[in-house]
Amino acid sequence: MITKRIIPCLDVKNGRVVKGVNFMNLGDVASPVELAKYYSDHGADELVFYDITASAEGRTLFTDILTETAETVFIPLTVGGGINTTADFDRVLKCGADKVSVNSGAIRDPSLVGQAARLYGDQCVVLSVDVKRVDGVFRVFAKGGRENTGMEAIEWIRRCVGEGAGEVVVNSMDTDGVKQGFDLELLEKVCSVVHVPVIASGGAGRIADFITLFQELPGVDAGLAASIFHFGEVRIEDLKKEMQRNGIPARMV
């Protein structure tokens, strides 16, 4: 049976992991390569590298780090941040990324998803969406959650999947950082309209939140989180053991 995936997300700025990392036995905790290797050795099923660099120098540094990671870590690698054109897809795929995640780039140019899917295949194109309730309606936010696009989120996701997005990362801004669990209401709506893998993001605070996610919503394929893994609040090995104990298929390493 296919397993539910657990995915740590690493925000990288100027070649370093941000969002504080608190690990024992790790030489350089802010090194994306070392952290990626650590997670891969400790049960992560996939990694997301998110480039939050603004400068051109930072971009080059990021692709160097990506290359080095892909040379040492042999699990699927998704890259996001600053993906605006198919040339950006090309740039990160050549450095060893397996999938590329688009967010604001797809909002600016809605044809990007379709173009990239035709060039690299649907399985390569991940739609990432920041969603927040505004007056009771799920809205798509752009630019790292700073700008309300006014677009209705479920329709936006359905449209992008129709264009060729092979996977969707749904990040709930309402639950993000609150650590009280994933946004089940939003995720259920998304699962009901798409038939591609859905990755839940935003809200995980403890192991039980992942168990609830997978038990309540069998349509969700993966759970993504950042700081709870980086700070060691949730160890992936413990999480996997608990998933297995609850009858949720998990890959053990």
Add this chain to the structure above:
Amino acid sequence: MVAIVDYGVGNLFSLRSSFRAIGEEAEVTADPERIRQADRLILPGVGAFEDAARKLRQSGLDRVLRGEAEKGKPLMGICLGMQMLFERSFEYGEHEGLGFLKGEIRPLAGRIPEKLKIPQMGWNALEIRRESPLLKYTREGDCVYFVHSYSAVGCEDSLLATVEYGAEITACVGKNNIYGCQFHPEKSGSVGLRILRAFCETEAAV
């Protein structure tokens, strides 16, 4: 030396890196001479069957591969490269494969329950069907990473391992010197690297 056959499909960066990680010299090449000099061959591939099969023929590398395979040189296809080892594929029409292995490629659609997503994307546990040098370091239940919408059927005589995805899906095949993995060993963590290691230790068939 392992030659990773480059016929213009897919990204071979990770494959080459994974061989390097296990200390094997690997070269991405389209040069028939280098392919003939190699001890082992990898036939990679992502994308559509028809396009890949055409590129392989247009490059003339299909004949080079056939020659080397007939000499008994170990050859492993990965993902679409594995599918090309079979007689034919029914991906958008009917297309001829290399025919090194008996069987054909059929869509997952129609064979698995509708609630299951296509492609099968993610980690699934291997069920070993037959002992093989390729799986000498692999244990029952080891998970490997899949991304595919089609799979091999009618390949009982080469079947090495399957996974359960609403139906029994061909994961790994091998007969004499010809091997194939539907999954991506280069993306399957230490389990995948052990399969590549085992491939590098297989003997040529005589």
